[in-house]
Amino acid sequence: MTTQSIICTQGLNLYYGEMRALKDITMSVSDRKVTALIGPSGCGKSTLIRCFNRMNDLVDACRIEGSVDFHGKNIYGNGTDPVEIRRRIGMVFQKPNPFPKSIYENVAYGPRVHGITERARLDRIVEESLRKAALWDEVKERLSHSAMSLSGGQQQRLCIARTLAVEPEVILMDEPCSALDPIATAKIEALIGELKQQYCVIIVTHNMQQASRVSDHCGFMYLGEMVEFGETAQIFESPTEELTENYITGRFG
Amino acid sequence: MTDKFHEEMAEMQRRVLAMGLFAEGMLRDAVEALRRQDIALASDVKGRKRALSSQNDALEEEVYRMIALYQPVARDMRAVACALKVIASAERIGRYGKDIANVVIATTDARESDLATGLSIPHMAGLVLSMIDDSLRAYETGDLQYIRNHSERDDVVDALRHTIFREGITYMMEEPRTITRCMNYLMVARYLERCADHSCKIAEKVHYMVTGERIEIK
Numbered sequence: 001m002t003t004q005s006i007i008c009t010q011g012l013n014l015y016y017g018e019m020r021a022l023k024d025i026t027m028s029v030s031d032r033k034v035t036a037l038i039g040p041s042g043c044g045k046s047t048l049i050r051c052f053n054r055m056n057d058l059v060d061a062c063r064i065e066g067s068v069d070f071h072g073k074n075i076y077g078n079g080t081d082p083v084e085i086r087r088r089i090g091m092v093f094q095k096p097n098p099f100p101k102s103i104y105e106n107v108a109y110g111p112r113v114h115g116i117t118e119r120a121r122l123d124r125i126v127e128e129s130l131r132k133a134a135l136w137d138e139v140k141e142r143l144s145h146s147a148m149s150l151s152g153g154q155q156q157r158l159c160i161a162r163t164l165a166v167e168p169e170v171i172l173m174d175e176p177c178s179a180l181d182p183i184a185t186a187k188i189e190a191l192i193g194e195l196k197q198q199y200c201v202i203i204v205t206h207n208m209q210q211a212s213r214v215s216d217h218c219g220f221m222y223l224g225e226m227v228e229f230g231e232t233a234q235i236f237e238s239p240t241e242e243l244t245e246n247y248i249t250g251r252f253g
Numbered sequence: 254m255t256d257k258f259h260e261e262m263a264e265m266q267r268r269v270l271a272m273g274l275f276a277e278g279m280l281r282d283a284v285e286a287l288r289r290q291d292i293a294l295a296s297d298v299k300g301r302k303r304a305l306s307s308q309n310d311a312l313e314e315e316v317y318r319m320i321a322l323y324q325p326v327a328r329d330m331r332a333v334a335c336a337l338k339v340i341a342s343a344e345r346i347g348r349y350g351k352d353i354a355n356v357v358i359a360t361t362d363a364r365e366s367d368l369a370t371g372l373s374i375p376h377m378a379g380l381v382l383s384m385i386d387d388s389l390r391a392y393e394t395g396d397l398q399y400i401r402n403h404s405e406r407d408d409v410v411d412a413l414r415h416t417i418f419r420e421g422i423t424y425m426m427e428e429p430r431t432i433t434r435c436m437n438y439l440m441v442a443r444y445l446e447r448c449a450d451h452s453c454k455i456a457e458k459v460h461y462m463v464t465g466e467r468i469e470i471k
Contacts (some may be wrong), residue, residue: 136397209324236326238465250255 153184
């Protein structure tokens with residue numbers, strides 16, 4: 001992979017109690033590219049993506065071995081601040097989860113938490129974030145309306161705008177389209193294409209067509225292992241591993 | 254991909270193979286008609302062109318339908334892509350068979366000497382037919398052993414075409430009355446050489462289908 005890597009894992013193992021959910025994952029994620037993780041349910045892709053911004057810290061009995069380097073520094077090392085990590089590595093979830101507040105407040109929430117109070121600056125951040133999330137034109141007349149009044153697809157883009165508002169470098173997306181209809185899905189996919197101009201995007205998806213459409217690199221995981229990781233076009237044209245081939249052609253999973 | 258896709262794919266591959274064998278049969282019979290100067294057989298070959306085209310059209314449509322409905326990837330995608338290329342080459346081979354049949358029909362006048370045999374066209378045809386046969390076998394079985402030596406075999410066919418051209422020119426200089434006939438046979442040699450190229454094309458696509466790697470057989 002020629003482009004600069006932003007996140008590297010080295011011998012990453014993760015245990016939920018006795019259960020080893022990730023086995024020796026060593027991979028490197030390129031900046032300003034879209035990396036997709038695919039694999040059958042329970043293969044560890046969500047667990048892996050949650051390692052990238054220490055979301056697994058919140059799970060009891062979860063133990064991690066190995067390292068996850070972000071710009072060459074282990075995020076599980078001493079002295080790293082998980083809150084700062086989660087600002088720089090944002091996350092969008094499967095189900096749109098806007099706060100029960102106005103559209104404006106949803107986006108302004110993060111910057112406020114990080115100490116920005118000046119109204120004009122917040123206005124600017126809200127507009128920029130909504131524009132980047134391709135939502136501005138649809139909501140600019142009703143920023144004070146409740147976020148709950150938006151459609152599912154709009155809510156998901158609002159969640160993306162909320163992530164962008166705190167100026168992250170990496171955006172993790174855990175099945176961002178699985179609760180959306182095909183039109184809303186197409187909008188999110190187009191947005192992912194825009195976002196990679198500025199950010200590193202890592203997406204977990206069950207939809208292999210989606211992985212092949214949006215990603216530059218693709219990893220296939222099975223039973224906690226990274227079976228194959230490479231260029232998306234190569235994976236979907238002629239994968240190296242038999243297991244990958246069998247999965248993406250629907251012979252199992 | 255679903256079992257339904259794999260069943261339909263297997264059925265399509267059977268039909269692609271059948272079309273390949275049908276085209277090969279047209280070429281084989283055309284060469285036989287040439288060797289025996291058998292006008293009836295040549296006309297029969299000519300009449301099969303319509304069936305060849307309709308097989309091609311139906312299979313092409315089937316390929317597009319499979320892509321539209323299933324969006325295959327990896328080995329499934331390669332199998333569908335390969336089917337499309339194989340039928341295109343098979344159609345060309347069948348059409349060259351028809352062209353050779355036309356030559357037989359057009360050269361009924363002066364049949365006193367068997368120039369075609371003199372020009373080692375039957376020998377060349379035998380090599381070409383065995384190449385086509387092996388390409389189709391490789392397609393049927395996925396066994397690349399059958400196409401291992403296609404490049405060398407194609408070189409032999411190319412060399413034979415050159416030889417036949419030189420021989421033909423000699424005949425024509427010695428006996429100008431044979432010019433029409435010789436010119437037709439030189440065309441036949443050219444058609445056969447193109448058929449060998451198409452068998453190499455099929456071999457390349459089978460190689461891609463099986464391994465995912467694109468090669469060029471020269």
